[in-house]
Amino acid sequence: MIVNEGTKRFLEDVASSSPTPGGGSVAAMAGAIASSLGEMVCNLTIGKKRYADVEEDMKKLREKCSEARERFLELVEEDALAFDKVMEAFKKKEGIEDALKLAAETPLATARECISLLHVLVEVAEKGNKNSISDAGVAALMAQAAFHSAMLNVRINIKDMEDLDYKSRMEEEMVEMREEMENAFDNVMEIVEKWL
Amino acid sequence: MIVNEGTKRFLEDVASSSPTPGGGSVAAMAGAIASSLGEMVCNLTIGKKRYADVEEDMKKLREKCSEARERFLELVEEDALAFDKVMEAFKKKEGIEDALKLAAETPLATARECISLLHVLVEVAEKGNKNSISDAGVAALMAQAAFHSAMLNVRINIKDMEDLDYKSRMEEEMVEMREEMENAFDNVMEIVEKWL
Numbered sequence: 001m002i003v004n005e006g007t008k009r010f011l012e013d014v015a016s017s018s019p020t021p022g023g024g025s026v027a028a029m030a031g032a033i034a035s036s037l038g039e040m041v042c043n044l045t046i047g048k049k050r051y052a053d054v055e056e057d058m059k060k061l062r063e064k065c066s067e068a069r070e071r072f073l074e075l076v077e078e079d080a081l082a083f084d085k086v087m088e089a090f091k092k093k094e095g096i097e098d099a100l101k102l103a104a105e106t107p108l109a110t111a112r113e114c115i116s117l118l119h120v121l122v123e124v125a126e127k128g129n130k131n132s133i134s135d136a137g138v139a140a141l142m143a144q145a146a147f148h149s150a151m152l153n154v155r156i157n158i159k160d161m162e163d164l165d166y167k168s169r170m171e172e173e174m175v176e177m178r179e180e181m182e183n184a185f186d187n188v189m190e191i192v193e194k195w196l
Numbered sequence: 197m198i199v200n201e202g203t204k205r206f207l208e209d210v211a212s213s214s215p216t217p218g219g220g221s222v223a224a225m226a227g228a229i230a231s232s233l234g235e236m237v238c239n240l241t242i243g244k245k246r247y248a249d250v251e252e253d254m255k256k257l258r259e260k261c262s263e264a265r266e267r268f269l270e271l272v273e274e275d276a277l278a279f280d281k282v283m284e285a286f287k288k289k290e291g292i293e294d295a296l297k298l299a300a301e302t303p304l305a306t307a308r309e310c311i312s313l314l315h316v317l318v319e320v321a322e323k324g325n326k327n328s329i330s331d332a333g334v335a336a337l338m339a340q341a342a343f344h345s346a347m348l349n350v351r352i353n354i355k356d357m358e359d360l361d362y363k364s365r366m367e368e369e370m371v372e373m374r375e376e377m378e379n380a381f382d383n384v385m386e387i388v389e390k391w392l
Contacts, residue, residue: 002209002217002276003225003269006202011265013198014232017239021198023334026233029199030226030338036210037222043213069207073199080198134352138219138345142226145341149334155392156330196351 019087024079024103027149028072028110034142035069035117038124041136045129054127061127064120068113072146075110079153082106086157100157104170107153111177114147118184125191137192144185151178215283220275220299223345224268224306230338231265231313234320237332241325250323257323260316264309268342271306275349278302282353296353300366303349307373310343314380321387333388340381347374 010029014021021029042062045051051058082103089099118140125136151174158167206225210217217225238258241247247254278299285295314336321332347370354363 001273002221003272004202004205006200007206009200010203011228011232014229015235019240022236023233023331025198026229026334032207033210033222036207037219039211040218044215076199077197134348135219137348138222141341141345145337149337152330152333159392196355
């Protein structure tokens with residue numbers, strides 16, 4: 001069985017009436033899944049005669065995917081903690097603005113990590129085993145969904161913020177990030193389409 | 197800790213040099229995550245005075261999300277089994293065409309399940325707790341990514357098929373499904389945008 005008890009429990013935790021883990025943690029988890037799939041493509045390339053000339057590149061890319069996974073898993077936890085602080089601040093009616101900023105910056109970090117991963121995935125798709133090209137595509141789709149999910153979580157946290165300068169700086173940054181993400185995503189999918 | 201050992205093991209299994217679980221199973225898992233998040237929005241609506249008039253609807257929607265999750269988890273396993281059969285058929289040089297058809301129809305079933313879920317999510321976003329509107333959006337993004345991921349897996353399996361009639365029937369069906377998916381997805385996101 002692929003779906004083990006722990007994975008079922010994670011899904012139960014998401015589904016439960018507790019607001020954490022919620023969409024922000026799910027965004028980071030989608031990033032972790034994307035990283036893992038990128039790593040698989042590297043693993044299915046390394047050691048293959050046909051791909052001997054990219055062996056060293058693939059080992060470096062595997063390392064980057066593995067590091068990305070670890071970072072995303074930290075962000076799963078950080079997002080839940082940041083949300084808990086927002087709830088606490090609203091209850092105490094104290095420190096709401098600071099709590100909201102942390103809860104906006106955590107998914108922003110997730111989104112940044114998605115962009116880095118997509119840059120890695122361009123190279124994975126380009127150099128990796130072409131029998132696994134659909135897996136590289138799925139990894140990119142998951143990273144893209146993780147990015148957009150993280151953006152929704154930034155937006156819900158800055159929505160009612162009083163610091164309008166901060167809010168508009170965040171909005172500008174999101175516009176730039178979205179463009180960089182879409183470029184990297186399109187680059188992966190162009191390679192995927194060539195082989196499908 | 198939100199990320200338990202079993203979930204880490206699932207990610208290790210994806211990342212490993214074994215081709216299963218691969219992109220097809222990940223697509224179905226993304227569907228299961230989307231379903232769980234939809235269920236959370238229902239759970240965060242049920243029992244709230246403000247949403248008393250949609251209580252019965254939300255209970256039905258919760259049930260649908262829960263059933264969708266179970267179905268997606270089955271598809272995680274089925275996709276890996278179908279892929280194993282393709283590998284076996286190629287090794288034996290026997291029954292390749294039939295194995296490819298099963299390996300194409302399994303992600304097609306995942307994609308169909310994504311469409312059903314998106315129809316449910318339209319209602320969840322519409323009637324559910326507006327404090328969780330970003331979660332409804334993340335659920336839709338995950339379902340959309342799961343759909344596109346499943347499509348890549350259909351395409352890689354029909355790519356070299358000899359039965360061209362079958363292939364073109366599948367391609368037509370994919371076009372129709374994509375349209376229905378995008379419509380349902382847009383309907384969710386329109387509601388999400390209104391509240392963000």
